[in-house]
Amino acid sequence: MKRVFFLVIMVIFLVYIAPLGFQYYQKRGDGEEKIHTVQNVENILDSQASAGQNAEDTGEDAGSGAEAQEDAAMIAVSVHGTVKEMTLEEYTAGAVAAEMPASFPEAALQAQAAAARTFAVYKQSLGQDETHPDAAVCDDYTHCAAFVELDTQAESLWGKKAKEWTEKVQAAVKATEGEIVTYNGSPIAAVFHSAAAQQTESAVSVWGTDIPYLVAVDSAGDDACPEYDASKTFGAEEFRQIMLAEEPDINLTGLPKTWFTEIESSEAGGVTSCKIGGKSFKGTRVRELLGLNSTHFTIKTTDTSITFHTQGYGHGVGMSQYGAKCMAEQGSSYQEILQHYYTGTKVEKIGAK
Numbered sequence: 001m002k003r004v005f006f007l008v009i010m011v012i013f014l015v016y017i018a019p020l021g022f023q024y025y026q027k028r029g030d031g032e033e034k035i036h037t038v039q040n041v042e043n044i045l046d047s048q049a050s051a052g053q054n055a056e057d058t059g060e061d062a063g064s065g066a067e068a069q070e071d072a073a074m075i076a077v078s079v080h081g082t083v084k085e086m087t088l089e090e091y092t093a094g095a096v097a098a099e100m101p102a103s104f105p106e107a108a109l110q111a112q113a114a115a116a117r118t119f120a121v122y123k124q125s126l127g128q129d130e131t132h133p134d135a136a137v138c139d140d141y142t143h144c145a146a147f148v149e150l151d152t153q154a155e156s157l158w159g160k161k162a163k164e165w166t167e168k169v170q171a172a173v174k175a176t177e178g179e180i181v182t183y184n185g186s187p188i189a190a191v192f193h194s195a196a197a198q199q200t201e202s203a204v205s206v207w208g209t210d211i212p213y214l215v216a217v218d219s220a221g222d223d224a225c226p227e228y229d230a231s232k233t234f235g236a237e238e239f240r241q242i243m244l245a246e247e248p249d250i251n252l253t254g255l256p257k258t259w260f261t262e263i264e265s266s267e268a269g270g271v272t273s274c275k276i277g278g279k280s281f282k283g284t285r286v287r288e289l290l291g292l293n294s295t296h297f298t299i300k301t302t303d304t305s306i307t308f309h310t311q312g313y314g315h316g317v318g319m320s321q322y323g324a325k326c327m328a329e330q331g332s333s334y335q336e337i338l339q340h341y342y343t344g345t346k347v348e349k350i351g352a353k
């Protein structure tokens with residue numbers, strides 16, 4: 001009798017109670033698994049889409065925590081074509097000094113320090129650069145970022161203010177020591193420019209690559225930049241020669257007012273493309289060919305001339321330096337400035353996970 005009773009209890013347990021526990025266990029397991037899976041996939045997609053990293057790079061990043069941290073502390077910099085090894089912090093100070101007026105408020109200089117350091121770490125993470133295979137970065141601002149050697153060049157850069165400004169720049173670097181801007185745990189392409197035109201440009205508008213943290217955001221204070229408003233006038237014949245040297249097939253006959261058609265703009269107002277003499281040009285190409293301050297331009301013509309009026313200075317993507325200055329003056333911290341201009345990012349110590 002006892003045995004039968006025990007069997008009944010066992011059957012009840014196996015049929016009703018055990019499955020409940022198993023289901024509960026399965027549910028928990030599923031939930032956790034899902035969270036991990038989604039994060040992992042996003043990480044891979046984002047680092048590929050944003051950083052342009054290939055699978056190999058991503059693998060390397062994931063594999064070496066402490067090692068990467070040690071490597072990141074030193075950097076090879078091509079200075080006037082000579083490769084120099086220095087600490088990442090030394091490089092950062094030289095880049096801040098060259099890229100931003102040292103008279104800017106501290107939080108702006110700190111934001112610039114973190115952005116310059118991040119850009120260098122990002123370039124390192126991409127592996128060998130074709131232009132300077134033995135260095136991670138160079139001192140050409142059109143290619144990487146401007147850089148000066150503070151030990152020897154502070155005097156010529158700042159004159160009597162050399163000591164004061166050197167200390168101010170070094171303090172900004174120290175305050176952000178080892179900190180970089182990350183998106184999903186990877187260093188970002190922390191691009192910056194002098195001044196936007198009240199709104200930054202997205203990477204996709206300017207370079208055709210969609211990068212989640214480089215989207216258009218409001219930017220106040222850009223008009224404090226001395227080059228914010230600028231005009232450049234070309235004689236009709238001069239303009240014709242510049243453009244025909246580039247594209248011999250375009251039709252620049254008749255009056256200048258008929259030469260410009262189909263002007264397309266980004267949401268921030270920059271010219272993404274326009275037709276000149278019947279042929280389509282990217283806004284960035286027009287800026288380059290004509291030496292304009294930005295792609296944020298309007299065109300005015302007379303019968304004998306063409307005037308381009310620009311607003312902003314630089315490509316307009318990422319952090320605006322004059323915008324950073326304005327935010328700092330209004331009390332924002334460097335983290336707030338960086339997270340404003342680089343959407344959805346974090347500021348963290350190198351190697352922190």
Ligand SMILES: [Zn+2]
Nearest residue numbers: 137138143144
């Ligand atoms: Zn370079």
